[in-house]
Amino acid sequence: MKRLLVLVAAALLILPAGQAFAAAYKDTSTPAILHKAYKDAQKGKGDFKVLIVAGHDDQFSGTSFAGLREADLNLELAEKIKDLLGDNKNLEVRMARTEEGYDPDLLEYFTDRREQTEDFIARYKDRMERHLESGNLESASGVPHGTAASEAALRLYGINKWSNDEEFDLVLHVHFNDTARYDLNYPAPYTGFTIYTPENQFGNARGSWAVGEALRDRLMDVTYPSTLPGESAGLVEDQELIAIGAYNTLEAASVLVEYSYIYERRIQDPLLRESTLNAMAEATQLGLEDFFKDK
Numbered sequence: 001m002k003r004l005l006v007l008v009a010a011a012l013l014i015l016p017a018g019q020a021f022a023a024a025y026k027d028t029s030t031p032a033i034l035h036k037a038y039k040d041a042q043k044g045k046g047d048f049k050v051l052i053v054a055g056h057d058d059q060f061s062g063t064s065f066a067g068l069r070e071a072d073l074n075l076e077l078a079e080k081i082k083d084l085l086g087d088n089k090n091l092e093v094r095m096a097r098t099e100e101g102y103d104p105d106l107l108e109y110f111t112d113r114r115e116q117t118e119d120f121i122a123r124y125k126d127r128m129e130r131h132l133e134s135g136n137l138e139s140a141s142g143v144p145h146g147t148a149a150s151e152a153a154l155r156l157y158g159i160n161k162w163s164n165d166e167e168f169d170l171v172l173h174v175h176f177n178d179t180a181r182y183d184l185n186y187p188a189p190y191t192g193f194t195i196y197t198p199e200n201q202f203g204n205a206r207g208s209w210a211v212g213e214a215l216r217d218r219l220m221d222v223t224y225p226s227t228l229p230g231e232s233a234g235l236v237e238d239q240e241l242i243a244i245g246a247y248n249t250l251e252a253a254s255v256l257v258e259y260s261y262i263y264e265r266r267i268q269d270p271l272l273r274e275s276t277l278n279a280m281a282e283a284t285q286l287g288l289e290d291f292f293k294d295k
């Protein structure tokens with residue numbers, strides 16, 4: 001039964017982006033908006049602002065396998081992506097966190113400006129509830145995810161608020177996947193990548209989907225879509241992941257990339273990990289460059 005539900009959910013998820021119901025939300029990110037921002041940057045009128053978020057942190061470190069913490073792995077790959085994107089002078093690239101911890105400006109959203117962040121969350125949740133009640137918006141549940149602990153959730157919403165305030169154009173969340181199973185000491189049979197993008201009724205959906213497609217095409221050169229049912233398209237819409245804008249809380253284009261499952265040999269074997277991460281970082285850079293070049 002559960003399997004059937006997953007399959008039904010998967011079928012719903014392959015609906016084309018941007019063709020949903022009565023629009024509850026205004027577009028905040030579309031391919032046209034992103035291309036204009038990039039063109040402006042090329043002309044020296046501001047920067048195209050990219051925020052790279054190495055998923056999780058020291059306190060909430062995500063999943064782990066055989067002593068390898070996801071938060072550390074995410075950061076290792078995020079740093080590689082940042083270095084490669086740094087070659088493009090039209091981009092202003094910022095990291096939400098580094099080895100030193102969170103960016104001090106962002107940290108304020110979890111500390112001194114915490115109350116504002118909580119108001120922000122409440123306001124957007126309330127707005128979405130009203131849209132659901134009025135029928136302007138349809139609820140969509142997809143692949144089940146682990147729910148973020150409330151403090152971790154607040155940080156994710158804080159990142160969204162910071163991104164809106166700072167007017168980032170693109171937010172890239174770097175993660176490695178895992179799946180529930182009986183014994184976490186043993187790998188599950190699923191492998192491969194998945195790119196999560198905002199569900200198509202959200203204001204940042206269209207821009208995010210286009211970026212996601214470009215990333216998927218390049219990731220296909222170095223790896224393959226997840227073998228987990230529901231993730232096999234490589235690109236999956238999601239209404240509930242905070243990182244990509246649950247409750248329409250994020251204006252920027254955003255994708256959350258699960259680059260592979262954490263227990264895969266190419267990640268676990270230290271001899272393979274370096275080249276695997278390099279290939280993943282390069283595919284990410286090339287995917288974004290493809291997107292920027294696209295007319």
Ligand SMILES: [Zn+2]
Nearest residue numbers: 055062175176
């Ligand atoms: Zn993660």
